[in-house]
Amino acid sequence: MADTAKRILARVVDWLIVAIPLLIIGIPFGIYNRVTSGDGDFGDWVTDGNAGGWVFQVIAIIAFVGYDTLMVRKSGQTLGKKLMKMRVAMLNDGSTPDTGSSLTRAVVLWLPQLICCPCLWPLLLLIFILVDKPYKQGLHDKAAKTVVVSTAT
Template structure:
């Protein structure tokens, strides 16, 4: 198996993925809400919630599909790292969807649960996990993030 990716590489890859997705969500927000996106009212609350949910679902779809198919999102491609099955280093396949679900689902539930706190703990978990530097979504899917050559 290739060497494990470091926290910095993983963080920057996730940051790239988030910035790309936010750009898409901003465009969708303007298309759905027009000028109301800047001047939120009680009347626009439902549309704002819908845009947020669509954003998270889009993140899930992109993350799941790309990780399942090739082990890499746009951010991972840019940083030359990839997700791989722990057992054999292969492309995650269906485990890519598990990783995406464990990463995104708590954020969708953040209004009623502790999604943001889970995101922070999940993202930092790889800094103290040994020997494979896995975040919680890696553990759930039995994957690791390694260098991509």
């Protein structure tokens, strides 16, 4: 099984790969207006009726879920996992996940974090990875019946 620290670093790399372009894309949607004005909390841009906030939220979900789904489906590796010499494999036979498994994994991985629980969800996933024996599966791995393995020899 892949090293937990490398998995975390790979996830940070993948997050940055998607988040940096989204930060730029968010400017026309006005997602920073509430933050820079000092009014309310950061999350208020979604709840205050700002249609641009909702559109941006959908774009962010599509970007994160799409990136993870397409990369894992293609080779079992996101760019972060490739850098850390890991890959996602099907638990039953070690093959590269199909589209359904890749999408399931990505939805469970990203959707709760992007909709409601940006701090709590990654922590919960990490706890599952740390306590799961013997495969170190997060909830996203369990849902998709996948495991993260090292490709280094």
